[in-house]
């Protein structure tokens with residue numbers, strides 16, 4: 130589904146990513162772990178075209194999408210949910226979903242506002258509310274629902290559990306597993322190892338812009354040495 | 363009471379026009395982040411176009427209304443073309459480049475209007491069926507204004523409907539708060555930008571076309587309306603269409619009553635005072651939103667390019683020698699040209715410290731140039747000081763004003779900073795323009811001649827040369843000093859500087875004061891060279907001229923300012939010799955520069971030099 134090969138990225142003159150390689154197969158949930166500042170967000174943004182990759186390639190379903198503008202990448206079937214959610218505060222919940230709605234005529238329209246509300250029933254009652262009045266958990270749900278409206282086959286989730294109350298984190302894990310059941314491939318970045326363990330099949334560990342570890346989620350849980358070295362847990 | 367009500371209605375009718383123009387500007391700014399100086403030009407163009415169409419269309423009384431519909435459409439089409447061909451190239455460029463490109467459009471449209479319609483004031487046709495007056499409480503009120511009062515709210519409602527009930531409108535509102543995210547959600551921003559630009563231009567055009575029977579059509583309509591529109595948009599909040607409505611009503615009513623109640627000295631200044639107050643207390647306007655991290659863009663080009671071109675000492679000595687010998691070889695006319703160039707070199711050099719080194723885009727630098735000129739003139743004429751003393755004290759007047767205004771400005775950044783500098787410059791301009799007893803108003807002050815011992819052209823030239831050499835080398839020293847490095851660091855990483863304990867504001871304020879001082883010195887040189895001072899030394903076109911000179915030289919090139927000033931002035935002389943349309947040619951040059959040489963002439967040479975040295979090893 131997704132192949133990232135030797136990706137390098139910069140912010141201005143500072144070199145952030147060094148030869149990042151990762152892949153996600155159809156239907157998988159893959160976690161990208163690492164401490165704060167490791168380069169997780171930058172990796173996701175580089176895949177999405179929000180940070181221009183300086184070297185390397187991003188291959189999606191066999192097609193080279195490196196350096197394409199974000200809206201083109203989105204229309205090819207990659208959805209991005211940013212770390213800080215980036216809800217449009219002046220818009221209502223329903224209007225936020227409308228911005229994400231894909232208007233491409235081709236293919237069946239799998240996601241509608243109704244279906245998004247089925248997945249996140251809490252949003253349904255809030256549909257007409259201005260979205261800046263939403264709680265953190267509701268905003269995270271809205272951000273995911275908004276991205277789903279573009280009918281993505283691959284979802285990039287940047288720290289979906291960040292800043293949520295423990296109980297809400299648990300619901301979020303269930304939501305993600307449900308998206309997986311719906312056939313969506315997911316690449317998520319996380320610092321919350323417990324949360325990542327619940328939802329992911331495989332994991333990569335990123336440190337200082339380099340991939341340091343790759344393996345199944347179960348093996349990582351068993352490997353205390355790696356966890357201590359890279360994740361401080 | 364009746365007078366009060368009629369005056370209120372007049373104010374509201376004026377507000378409807380301001381609202382149409384301002385909502386367009388605000389929408390364009392909200393989505394594209396471009397401060398579109400050309401917005402007023404579209405308004406003017408539509409007014410002229412509508413008046414010609416109304417006369418030319420063979421539809422009898424209906425031609426008027428057909429013209430009011432068609433002219434805005436034509437102007438909107440032109441706006442779309444300009445967006446696609448020019449603005450698209452510079453969405454990621456720093457604000458200065460965007461502003462100068464839209465200003466180039468102002469110059470070209472301005473000359474186009476003069477070419478097609480002449481410079482005489484014109485009156486539009488009266489609106490068939492609506493040309494009379496109706497009595498309101500015993501006072502006569504124009505029927506057309508009454509119709510405008512009905513149409514305005516309908517248009518506002520229509521705009522609300524588009525923004526809230528159509529997908530396109532929702533996308534516009536979303537892009538206003540976070541355009542990058544809108545792109546990541548699959549929306550092609552390029553077309554959204556074009557669409558908003560066309561809509562905004564259409565609104566300006568509609569206002570111009572509807573205004574046609576109410577006011578005399580003049581070739582300065584563009585600058586009058588753009589300045590008022592900036593005020594409205596800043597007060598209402600940039601990017602908010604309903605802020606524009608609120609701002610327009612405030613300004614329209616304030617102006618209507620200002621005419622009745624305020625002394626003349628304040629009438630022009632009052633709206634800028636209001637604007638400055640809003641910017642100081644609530645920089646994002648009454649209904650706007652504070653700028654968020656993700657909303658700001660365009661930092662990519664702050665980097666300085668190319669190697670520093672450090673010519674050896676003998677080059678400087680040669681240039682200086684040439685400047686010393688030159689005037690005795692030139693006819694007097696060119697000696698005065700050189701003096702002007704030296705004055706502008708100081709003016710542009712001081713602005714470069716702000717814009718290039720400090721990253722502070724000022725739209726109002728002419729205030730300090732003009733205050734230097736007026737300071738010199740007033741110290742000599744009103745305080746009866748000898749000319750040399752007045753000459754030396756004048757820059758202090760400018761520096762004092764710069765420190766005072768700057769103290770408010772440095773609290774803001776980006777476009778808001780630029781707008782506040784514009785507001786203060788307009789206040790200074792309005793005061794100088796209206797305070798007849800002290801400044802002579804728009805008659806200016808005449809007879810500001812150098813002392814007898816300095817009056818010979820060559821002698822005065824040496825004084826100017828001394829001032830320019832001292833001033834520019836002082837400015838270059840400041841740029842190369844630790845203070846200059848801190849300024850640059852604060853420009854590139856304001857937060858990191860704050861975090862390590864650098865007081866960014868006080869550094870910026872000091873830079874503002876220094877820039878004001880040397881602009882004032884340039885103004886003093888200019889005043890005695892011309893023998894007179896006029897309010898337009900402080901005007902917005904003058905401020906833009908200084909930005910053009912800085913851009914011509916290159917904003918990061920130290921030697922850019924004098925080169926920019928010289929090239930600008932020589933172009934002016936050469937081009938005016940061959941054509942009356944100097945502005946249009948200048949506009950074309952600006953477009954070419956921004957698109958082809960974004961780093962200026964000296965910057966271009968520096969980059970070439972660096973590449974050449976690299977390839978030679």
Ligand SMILES: Nc1ncnc2c1ncn2[C@@H]1O[C@H](COP(=O)(O)OP(=O)(O)O)[C@@H](O)[C@H]1O
Pocket residue numbers: 140143145163164165166167168169170171172
């Ligand atoms: N907009 C930016 N400009 C400059 N540097 C940035 C920017 N965003 C992130 N960085 C830097 O890039 C590195 C990686 O950041 P990021 O990808 O956000 O890490 P993570 O998501 O793993 O916490 C950090 O050192 C951070 O300081």
Ligand SMILES: [Mg+2]
Pocket residue numbers: 166169170171212287288
């Ligand atoms: Mg992150």
